[in-house]
Amino acid sequence: MDVNKIRNFCIIAHIDHGKSTLADRILEFTGAISSRDMKEQFLDKMDLERERGITIKAKAVRLNYHSKDGQDYVFNLIDTPGHVDFTYEVSKSLFACEGALLIVDASQGVEAQTIANYHLAKDAGLRVIPVINKIDLQGAEPEKVLLQLEELGLNSDEAILASAKEGIGTEAILEALVRLVPPPRGHAEKPLKALIFDSLYDVYKGVVVFFRIFDGSIKTGFKALMMRAGRTFEVTEVGVFTPGMKQIESLSCGEVGYYIANIKNVSDVKVGDTITDSSNPVKAPLPGYKEIKPMVFCGFYPVNPNEYNLLKDALEKLKLNDSPLVFEPESSRALGFGFRCGFLGLLHMEIVQERLEREYNINMIATCPNVKYKVIKQGGEVVEIDNPANLPAPGEIAKVLEPYILVSIITPPEFMSNIMELCKAKRGVYVENQYVTTTRVQIHYEIPMAEVVFDFFDILKSVSKGYASMDYEYIDHRDSELVKLDILVATEIVDALSIIVHREKAYSKGKELALRLKEIIPRQMFEVAIQAAIGSKIIARESIPALRKNVIAKCYGGDITRKRKLLEKQKEGKKRMKKIGRVDIPQEAFLAVLKIQ
């Protein structure tokens, strides 16, 4: 294939600015799919039903385009994950391209992830083409958005006005890709150098690896060495998605596709790894590789202990297509046997939790999320703590270090003071403010990540009336005055409710948590004390008085069936609670920790 006729590109955007819809339009326009077969948002089908359909989710689609210049081109549209938690994966997908379409909603304008993605694309050396989407909507202000783009340093003359929903601007976009995005460079005769930018697991085919070739070529029988993982697998199939899975003879320099090689586990494949010829390897792998490490942790416990194996199976199944997800068995005195799970971020955690409940129908308790702490013990030994319950006794600790992140918030200037106040309350360290455009300020703070995993995003949205958007990256671990706050219910420590907090906040958090639990835990047959403690020191106490009334006052001939149902409902309610010592605690109690400020 003529390398000069290849265009590799991706679409980047802030959430909901119309990325998936535009991808659909491009697929339709190039004839990859007819509008009759068109299922909305083809590239974005998390939905299990569709995932189990004929095609595996395409992470990259090959398209044929006959341009107005009379030539035929091959486009590779590479999908990028859409959230701040997946910045690393996004950067790897970008690295597989030469161009990027930057979509901006014509009424929302530039947002935090617009900027973050733009910078990622620029850093990856991509030719960025701005697309102003949703111009058909009332409230669209393309002129304003053009100004914002100029202020970002983009060429507004190149911006394309579009409405993916209405199909406006699609052809102009495709022509711009031909004209502005450079073709790939490289040498087909050199040894193979290719980048893995994604992978997925298919029940029938095993692991499918998505890659982009910079030099060399690959075909069936090729012995592919993954340089970072240090493992070699023999390629059994090479192909492209069109968008259906299509096996082809070979792939060469500049091309994007997939291979299958009897790989059993997605975790054997590292995003960002370099593939080369095991008998004639390149000297050095591609730069910028990072081991993906989970940042946020929490415990998942089945409400019904008999469902432990069900939960385990479900996590293993999810893991097949979600390599950043990690989990290992742990046990809690309060909750029994469960798993400590690690996630890239809060959203990732929420996705996993929701899928477990929705797709696997598991009734479970998720404990309060936390970050990974580094504890330096008196003897100098360093231990990593991903579960507050495991924090060593105060006497053994020399220092506790917690992860800090650099948070970047984009907001209209009128919410600046609210947001700065929020960041300050979250122990943030001010870095700088800068006007990105006349109506957008970018605020930078260094904030302990633990403060952000609680409720930061919700509060940010509420203090900015929904206008502010944020992005973050990990900086380092820093020394902090941290203590473990325990909750005792009826004098028993409920380990699953323990949290690590800054010493200055311990008292107010303890008090608030005790109060919330008092509201959430229903009255029992006896008085129940709720205490918050640091070590052996009780810092707050509430008490739930004994239950005094639970009666059906009136029960005659016509009522009996109804009353039975009422009793059955009560019984179900009791079953859903977790028995800790003698006390029945509802699942919401374990979320209460999340809701305190």
Next chain:
Amino acid sequence: MSELMPEPTAGLYVHIPFCLSKCRYCDFNSSPLAGRSGLAGAYLDALLEEIAARCRGRKISTVFAGGGTPTVLAEKELEKLIRGIFKNACIDKNAEFSCEANPGTLTAAKAKLLFELGVNRLSLGLQSTEAKILKVLGRVHSWPDFLKSYDFAGKAGFTNINVDLIFGVPGQTLFGLKRDICKVKELKPAHISIYNLILEEGTQMHADVKNGLYALPGEDLDADMYYMIKEMLETAGYVHYEISNFARPGKECRHNIIYWKAQDYIGTGAGASGKLGKERSDNIEDPEQYIVLIKKNKNAIIRSQKLSRKEELSETIFLGLRMLEGLSLTTFKERTGKDFFVLFEKEFKKLSGLELLKEENGFIKLTGKGLFLSNEVFVEFV
């Protein structure tokens, strides 16, 4: 039928779905009769037809005419109803025959009529003696109205009178309730039913409380009220025989005991429920549709359900335990073929540990503390 086989007995419930005006807490199948001329007559025709059809082959040991308010019917209609019941069903000569009545609808003539036709127990809905509480409840009568009705009933010859009261009403105080009890026990009725207000969805009061118009007294005050009532009435010589019912010895309501002992009863009228053997059934609720169905099919059952063994067992327990005498271990074994303790050793241990349930002379019964927490006990058996 063989002479040696005793005729099977059953209680008979007769529903009158009409009232003077809807009370704010009421979720019963009842609506004001005014403006629907002709409906009552057609309804009674259908009702008597159903009674004739459903009571065939059964000896009726108790009758309970409830509602609604049966006494909202005109004298002629009341007469037709009571005479019809005696004519269309085989009523035992010692049967207990109760009729509900509300102050304000019970005239001297109606009281006299009921008694003379064979009604021997009258249940009067007083609910409260306090004007402000009656208003919150949406009752249309006053305390003096009640006294008048009570007097009519006595003069007509009734000695077996029940007075209905409600506690736990928004705005009610412990003191106000105490005064209610004092006033009522002064009258020495044979029977007092006193219910903790249940806020039923769909009622006006439910909406009022949800909208913050009123606040309920709360569980602690409710419990204080309950145990105060119990003490006051027991001191006055009443037997506390069911969670919400008190009677002078021997005056317990035989009809209601049929429900709690899970014995057979026939439910007639719109929305009425019945239970014969393992079969529970419900009639259609709407009176007009009821009339149509009876005319067409002589039957207005829209739901019937055969109880599973497990359901039967749990009903026997949660109904039986409502009575303070408790559940007879012998009867339990006779009925179910199982030993209570073999089935429920674990549950009994747990509940007796919590001082909610106890065993006494071959009976399993709620403790004093268990009465107002009885659902905690019942859920263990459903």
